[in-house]
Every structure is written in C-alpha cells, then in structure tokens.
Amino acid sequence: GENVEQHPSTLSVQEGDSAVIKCTYSDSASNYFPWYKQELGKRPQLIIDIRSNVGEKKDQRIAVTLNKTAKHFSLHITETQPEDSAVYFCAASIGSYIPTFGRGTSLIVHP
Amino acid sequence: NAGVTQTPKFRVLKTGQSMTLLCAQDMNHEYMYWYRQDPGMGLRLIHYSVGEGTTAKGEVPDGYNVSRLKKQNFLLGLESAAPSQTSVYFCASSYPSGSVGDTQYFGPGTRLTVL
Numbered sequence: 233g234e235n236v237e238q239h240p241s242t243l244s245v246q247e248g249d250s251a252v253i254k255c256t257y258s259d260s261a262s263n264y265f266p267w268y269k270q271e272l273g274k275r276p277q278l279i280i281d282i283r284s285n286v287g288e289k290k291d292q293r294i295a296v297t298l299n300k301t302a303k304h305f306s307l308h309i310t311e312t313q314p315e316d317s318a319v320y321f322c323a324a325s326i327g328s329y330i331p332t333f334g335r336g337t338s339l340i341v342h343p
Numbered sequence: 344n345a346g347v348t349q350t351p352k353f354r355v356l357k358t359g360q361s362m363t364l365l366c367a368q369d370m371n372h373e374y375m376y377w378y379r380q381d382p383g384m385g386l387r388l389i390h391y392s393v394g395e396g397t398t399a400k401g402e403v404p405d406g407y408n409v410s411r412l413k414k415q416n417f418l419l420g421l422e423s424a425a426p427s428q429t430s431v432y433f434c435a436s437s438y439p440s441g442s443v444g445d446t447q448y449f450g451p452g453t454r455l456t457v458l
Contacts, residue, residue: 333386
C-alpha cells in the first residue's frame with residue numbers, strides 16, 4: 233500500500249520567515265495530495281490540495297509543489313504569522329480512494 | 344448544516360468496559376471513516392465505509408467494530424476497552440465525486456481515556 237513520509241516532525245520559525253514541509257510518497261499511481269491544518273484541540277481542516285496534472289498551486293501565503301518524478305510534494309508558507317502555529321498533515325490518495333496521511337509537522341511561529 | 348458531529352466529546356472508561364462512539368453527517372456523503380490520533384503517529388485509519396450497509400478494515404482495526412446502518416451515521420464500538428485504546432478519535436466523511444480528489448471533512452473528535 234501507499235506510504236507517506238513527512239519531514240520535519242517539528243519546525244520552529246520566527247514570525248515573517250518562510251516555512252517548508254516536505255512529504256514523499258511511494259505509490260506512483262497516487263494523484264491527489266491534500267494538506268490539512270490542525271490547530272490545538274481542533275479538527276484537521278483542508279488548507280490546500282494539488283492534483284498530479286499540475287506542478288504548483290498557490291493560495292495567498294501558502295503554496296504546494298509537486299514533483300511526480302521524485303514522488304515528493306511540499307507545503308510552503310511565506311510571511312509566517314503566529315496564527316500559522318499548528319500541526320500540518322500531508323496525505324496522498326489515488327482518486328477518491330482512501331488517503332494515507334503523513335505523521336504530521338508541528339509548526340511553531342515565534343512572535 | 345452541522346457538517347460532521349461526534350458524540351461524546353470526552354469519555355473515561357475502565358479496562359474491560361464497552362462503549363460506542365457515534366458519528367453523524369448531514370452532507371449526504373457516501374464515504375465515512377474512523378481515525379485515531381496519537382502523539383507523533385498522525386492519523387491512522389481504523390475502519391471505513393463506502394456506503395450504507397458496508398464497512399471495511401483500515402490500518403489498525405483490532406479491538407474495534409463498526410456499523411453503518413444509516414447513510415448519515417457511522418458507529419465505532421469498543422467491546423472490551425484496553426489502555427492502548429486511549430486516544431483521540433476522529434470521524435470524517437467525503438463525497439466520491441468521481442473526479443480526482445475528494446476533501447475529507449472531519450468531526451470535532453472524541454477524547455477517550457481508558458484506565
């Protein structure tokens with residue numbers, strides 16, 4: 233089955249810096265890659281996703297890039313703010329099939 | 344439109360006790376899932392359902408049973424709770440659009456402690 237590795241497990245940055253979280257996947261058939269944000273004590277919520285027919289997608293301060301050849305995708309957050317502090321999960325799936333999640337990255341943004 | 348709801352929000356059990364967690368969604372989603380979340384382990388799939396009356400095992404199904412008698416409800420049962428089942432449980436649902444990628448909508452979670 234699919235295996236998703238996520239790094240780093242913890243990321244600490246200063247407010248205003250950029251943050252990058254990387255994920256690799258094993259199944260070359262995977263074609264959908266969502267990212268979820270989970271604030272402390274809250275539920276995971278989708279923040280951005282990318283499909284395998286595009287290499288990059290951007291939404292304001294967040295962007296996701298996908299390298300199908302290398303089977304890795306990354307989340308980029310620019311101009312980080314304290315409210316960006318949360319756990320971020322990547323996932324990979326084949327179409328509508330069950331997604332496989334990474335283990336999560338705890339992002340801490342220091343004011 | 345309440346989205347995905349879970350009952351109860353918190354529960355403390357003694358080893359050997361049983362309980363049922365209820366997940367309900369009002370979005371007419373076909374797919375429903377149960378995950379457990381433990382520190383450093385991410386979200387691990389326990390069981391899932393692709394439609395009313397169907398269920399299937401996920402990554403960590405041992406010690407749990409599920410039922411999907413109605414499309415909007417997905418129940419997770421623990422027949423004989425063990426301390427290893429102390430965790431936060433999330434229910435999620437999605438609508439298989441047939442295209443690539445479907446967003447999962449998560450419930451608020453149930454924090455379960457087994458003593």
